[in-house]
Amino acid sequence: MAAEYTLVLVRHGESEWNKSNQFTGWYDCDLTEKGVAEAKFAGKALKEKGYTFDVAFTSVLKRAIKTLYFVQDELDLHWLPVHRHWRLNERHYGALQGLNKAETAEKYGNEQVHIWRRSYDTPPPALTPDDERWAGRDKRYADLDSSCVPACECLKDTVARVLPYWYDNIVPAIKSGKRVVISAHGNSLRALVKYLDNMTDDAILALNIPTGIPLVYKLDKDLKPLEHFYVADEEKVKAAMDKVANQGKAK
Numbered sequence: 001m002a003a004e005y006t007l008v009l010v011r012h013g014e015s016e017w018n019k020s021n022q023f024t025g026w027y028d029c030d031l032t033e034k035g036v037a038e039a040k041f042a043g044k045a046l047k048e049k050g051y052t053f054d055v056a057f058t059s060v061l062k063r064a065i066k067t068l069y070f071v072q073d074e075l076d077l078h079w080l081p082v083h084r085h086w087r088l089n090e091r092h093y094g095a096l097q098g099l100n101k102a103e104t105a106e107k108y109g110n111e112q113v114h115i116w117r118r119s120y121d122t123p124p125p126a127l128t129p130d131d132e133r134w135a136g137r138d139k140r141y142a143d144l145d146s147s148c149v150p151a152c153e154c155l156k157d158t159v160a161r162v163l164p165y166w167y168d169n170i171v172p173a174i175k176s177g178k179r180v181v182i183s184a185h186g187n188s189l190r191a192l193v194k195y196l197d198n199m200t201d202d203a204i205l206a207l208n209i210p211t212g213i214p215l216v217y218k219l220d221k222d223l224k225p226l227e228h229f230y231v232a233d234e235e236k237v238k239a240a241m242d243k244v245a246n247q248g249k250a251k
């Protein structure tokens with residue numbers, strides 16, 4: 001069956017906290033130099049394969065916003081309408097936010113950290129509103145109802161807050177024939193992929209999305225995926241996925 005629509009997902013390039021191996025969540029760290037190079041790679045790879053876009057969606061976190069900009073730059077699409085929304089933010093890592101993943105695994109064990117990182121419905125420990133990391137005091141969320149400010153999220157929670165944005169904003173754009181690119185995060189994209197591919201709660205445990213490698217979905221008229229693939233050679237993708245998987249292991 002010929003695909004009706006093409007959707008491109010990009011996880012931002014390496015961030016400062018990816019480099020230092022810290023749980024990031026809603027913390028707004030920048031891209032590293034390598035992350036900028038990865039974002040440019042994503043744009044170049046898309047250009048080389050002939051992809052172009054009519055509209056873009058991203059989070060309100062600069063690592064995703066800047067990655068999108070570098071993709072736009074490579075494609076000479078500076079004019080592209082860009083919609084930024086907190087619902088595309090990374091999964092909120094709660095009280096783990098800022099901790100080093102390997103040190104956390106030394107303290108609590110690899111298995112516990114794997115559950116916190118990858119299980120579908122076990123949330124990490126929660127933040128409290130008196131914590132300086134509480135997002136409710138950040139002015140970018142000033143218009144957000146306080147009941148929507150997360151104390152922590154498991155992937156199931158992230159799916160629940162990504163999907164309304166998907167249905168209300170992204171689906172209409174795709175169905176109107178616009179070619180859509182989404183620049184987001186490891187876990188907000190896992191949430192979307194779980195939904196698109198109808199993955200089981202167990203299957204999603206093993207999915208790691210690498211930084212800066214475009215992931216293309218070919219969709220039928222009902223937006224059901226016909227196929228998906230990364231725009232990079234298989235070895236590069238596997239090495240990048242393994243690297244993400246191993247970040248949560250004690251040294």
Ligand SMILES: O=C(OP(=O)(O)O)[C@H](O)COP(=O)(O)O
Pocket residue numbers: 011012015018022023024025026090101117184185186187244247248
């Ligand atoms: O904020 C994060 O994701 P991001 O780097 O994609 O924004 C997480 O720290 C990713 O970590 P994980 O791969 O341990 O879930």
